[in-house]
Amino acid sequence: MALDIKTYDMIGDNAWCPGCGNFDILAVLKQTLADLELAPHEVLMVSGIGQAAKTPHYINANGFNGLHGRAVPPAVGAKLANKDLQVIISTGDGDTYGEGGNHLLHNIRRNVDLVHIVHDNQVYGLTKGQGSPTTSLGQITSMQLDGVKVNPLNPVSMALGLGCTFVARSFSGAREHLSGVLKEAIKHPGYALVDVLQNCVSFNKVNTYKWYQDHTYFIDPDHDRTDLQKAFKLAQEWEQGIPLGIFYKVERPTLIDRIPWLKEGKPLIDRAWTPQDAKRFLADFQ
Amino acid sequence: MEYSILVGGAAGQGIETLAGALEKIIKAKGFYLFSNKDYMSRVRGGHNFTQIRFSDSPLTGYWPELDIIMAFDAETLKLHSERLKKGGYIICDEKLAGEKPGLLGLPLEKSAKELGNPRVAGTIAMGAVAKLLGFSTEGLEEVFQKEYKEKIREINIKAFHEGYQMVTPLFDCGPEKEDRQILISGNQALALGALAGGVAFYSGYPMTPSTSIMTYLSEKQAETGIVVEQAEDEIAAINMAIGASYAGVRAMTATSGGGFSLMTEALGLAGITETPLVVINSMRPGPATGFPTRTEQGDLSFILSAGHGEIPRMVISVKNPEDGFYQIQRALNLADKYQLLVIVLSDQFFGDSSRTCLPFDFDSLKIERYLQKDLPEDHEHHLRYRLTENGISPRVIPGKFPGVTVLADSDEHDERGNITESAEMRIAMMEKRMNKLKLLQEELQEPEYLGVENPQYLCIAWGSTQGPVQEAIEILNKEGIAIGALVFGDIWPLPLKNLEKYAAHAEKIINIEQNYLGQMARLIRQETGIKCTDSILKYDGRPFNAYEIVQRLKKEVF
Numbered sequence: 001m002a003l004d005i006k007t008y009d010m011i012g013d014n015a016w017c018p019g020c021g022n023f024d025i026l027a028v029l030k031q032t033l034a035d036l037e038l039a040p041h042e043v044l045m046v047s048g049i050g051q052a053a054k055t056p057h058y059i060n061a062n063g064f065n066g067l068h069g070r071a072v073p074p075a076v077g078a079k080l081a082n083k084d085l086q087v088i089i090s091t092g093d094g095d096t097y098g099e100g101g102n103h104l105l106h107n108i109r110r111n112v113d114l115v116h117i118v119h120d121n122q123v124y125g126l127t128k129g130q131g132s133p134t135t136s137l138g139q140i141t142s143m144q145l146d147g148v149k150v151n152p153l154n155p156v157s158m159a160l161g162l163g164c165t166f167v168a169r170s171f172s173g174a175r176e177h178l179s180g181v182l183k184e185a186i187k188h189p190g191y192a193l194v195d196v197l198q199n200c201v202s203f204n205k206v207n208t209y210k211w212y213q214d215h216t217y218f219i220d221p222d223h224d225r226t227d228l229q230k231a232f233k234l235a236q237e238w239e240q241g242i243p244l245g246i247f248y249k250v251e252r253p254t255l256i257d258r259i260p261w262l263k264e265g266k267p268l269i270d271r272a273w274t275p276q277d278a279k280r281f282l283a284d285f286q
Numbered sequence: 287m288e289y290s291i292l293v294g295g296a297a298g299q300g301i302e303t304l305a306g307a308l309e310k311i312i313k314a315k316g317f318y319l320f321s322n323k324d325y326m327s328r329v330r331g332g333h334n335f336t337q338i339r340f341s342d343s344p345l346t347g348y349w350p351e352l353d354i355i356m357a358f359d360a361e362t363l364k365l366h367s368e369r370l371k372k373g374g375y376i377i378c379d380e381k382l383a384g385e386k387p388g389l390l391g392l393p394l395e396k397s398a399k400e401l402g403n404p405r406v407a408g409t410i411a412m413g414a415v416a417k418l419l420g421f422s423t424e425g426l427e428e429v430f431q432k433e434y435k436e437k438i439r440e441i442n443i444k445a446f447h448e449g450y451q452m453v454t455p456l457f458d459c460g461p462e463k464e465d466r467q468i469l470i471s472g473n474q475a476l477a478l479g480a481l482a483g484g485v486a487f488y489s490g491y492p493m494t495p496s497t498s499i500m501t502y503l504s505e506k507q508a509e510t511g512i513v514v515e516q517a518e519d520e521i522a523a524i525n526m527a528i529g530a531s532y533a534g535v536r537a538m539t540a541t542s543g544g545g546f547s548l549m550t551e552a553l554g555l556a557g558i559t560e561t562p563l564v565v566i567n568s569m570r571p572g573p574a575t576g577f578p579t580r581t582e583q584g585d586l587s588f589i590l591s592a593g594h595g596e597i598p599r600m601v602i603s604v605k606n607p608e609d610g611f612y613q614i615q616r617a618l619n620l621a622d623k624y625q626l627l628v629i630v631l632s633d634q635f636f637g638d639s640s641r642t643c644l645p646f647d648f649d650s651l652k653i654e655r656y657l658q659k660d661l662p663e664d665h666e667h668h669l670r671y672r673l674t675e676n677g678i679s680p681r682v683i684p685g686k687f688p689g690v691t692v693l694a695d696s697d698e699h700d701e702r703g704n705i706t707e708s709a710e711m712r713i714a715m716m717e718k719r720m721n722k723l724k725l726l727q728e729e730l731q732e733p734e735y736l737g738v739e740n741p742q743y744l745c746i747a748w749g750s751t752q753g754p755v756q757e758a759i760e761i762l763n764k765e766g767i768a769i770g771a772l773v774f775g776d777i778w779p780l781p782l783k784n785l786e787k788y789a790a791h792a793e794k795i796i797n798i799e800q801n802y803l804g805q806m807a808r809l810i811r812q813e814t815g816i817k818c819t820d821s822i823l824k825y826d827g828r829p830f831n832a833y834e835i836v837q838r839l840k841k842e843v844f
Contacts, residue, residue, distance in 0.1 A: 074529025
């Protein structure tokens, strides 16, 4: 039986702009957690800085709202400390692919069991409209007045190239699809990157809600999710239509699987230890 | 009785292993020992040396004059021969030996080849040194058992005996005693103290001279059930540790100046989220890459205010391995008690020097977590940052109590942890956090005082210079000079009682520091108005020794 979605409600103001895609993502996230019967205390939302990163403030769950670009390391630290927590990262495209690039790269290698939702609106919202790592080439922004001069990053292709074990893309307006993807991401044992296309009503007048609706399509349900070559091919698509769905999904040992005492044992927070337990190491120096 | 031995050669020649084994032999004979390492920032070649000083009474530093030099390259002869005392000996291969007095050229390489492994030349030399010192071979099997892997143990024992036969005793060490001590380096003591103190998660990026802390903890992972993670950079290292600490385990990271610079943003994160965290900064000379393998106390001013904005922090400088062992677990307890950032300040001299001392007292230690054990009263709407009378909020482990969620936030926040822009809440939260410094005042450790009461000259020192300063004071007191020293361990908040008491009567106050600016003197003047009249500063990357402190005080101060 699903939990009541109200369980995840938080009292207080919301600082998002009316019409922002963040609202859809938040609503879907709450519904997904309710459907999966994950109680608020079992969930940890970790974020960096930005509008998407305010998500932990708008959902009743444990939350760690850290530094810009640095959402992934504390999420990994928390998961290793308490493997029983369902850790979900919520950040934006600038936070994840710009400032936090190095952490993304190495945590795909670590394959720690967490879900990373990237609210990708292809623009910097909170700092008022500069180009982000995913803004299209040539797009005019409040900062790039004669158009963006650097190529956009392709997060899906990058994650595939890095060996990410779960790579998906959805759209904030495709609520049902997003919920399905998130459910699978949460169930996936390993690092799951979910790039969620989302409109920015204030600063991205190109990639609007309607634009995403018109340009996206759902990946064939029969797509073989273990076929890396096909996943790469799909990942290259953009101009002719943006595929949404799970590109790739394989199971590989997670970092915790490779730490036998952590895999077999209790969470680190429940480790029983006294100073006297360390006394035997004096022998190293005797 | 007291002797100093220098073991020198190129990186990759096995100098470190050899010196380590020799130290164990001297210790096994019941002597007090102090050793320190001098090495270059390269994998092979260059010039590295270890200085081993031993005595029948406790030692706190190295001595510049040498009784024995074990030279495995010409560079060692060139650089250190002048330091050889009259009546001292240089042990080297016959090929290196010239006509110098005291030069004992032995067929080290030739014999090693005959034994079937050219790499045991050093062990042959070690056997010779053991004999020179008049050591018996009794009880040395255990040392070889520990120091050499089984594959090469037998041949090393043979080599040792081969060298032992080559010479006759030339020094008198007096009777051998029962070995009741441990021999431990500063970094090992910090790592062992962290294990004792219940560190369960350590994340770090390798950086000299802090790396050996991580190496030791890593070795013990499986046995202790802790997790040591090599992070992609120092930014990740500290943020991971903060995440782990938030989730409820004791977490720690260590680095050196450059890495610490990268961590500064997250220092503030620990501060505003009130997440307990211990960070070790093992100082080396900066700026930028500086002198990667050498020592300095140049980061004090920086760490006192590292990070933007204002957060409470505690800074503890560690003096020697024994002190480091106890201070690190004190730091861990204080971090938990006040939900506070504690920076432990050490340096290359501290980290890479080894000393004999009595085995540490594990039974007196306690792991004090100060965590909420029962369902919190406000469980329906849990306030992570509840404004309590002393400002310390009850701390709950996320996930521990059904229905209770814990929100930590780097933004200014309300009691729940939610972002706020309220001026009133900002004031309340700032005062709550900064009040920790007042609470800390009550449990600061005063600097230790060394020397005669009512000194005419008062020295001020901190951290790892304690050993050399202590010995210098002893030497000068014996000469009848009324001198004493205050050596600070706790640096921030600055303990004032002893400082004000001793400074009131001293004619001259001399700060002894390993930096250019006299950073501790500045801090003291800033906080108390007390001005150091003289300075003994050193910033060549090499550690102080008592001899040079005495000489410089005589020349520059008295």
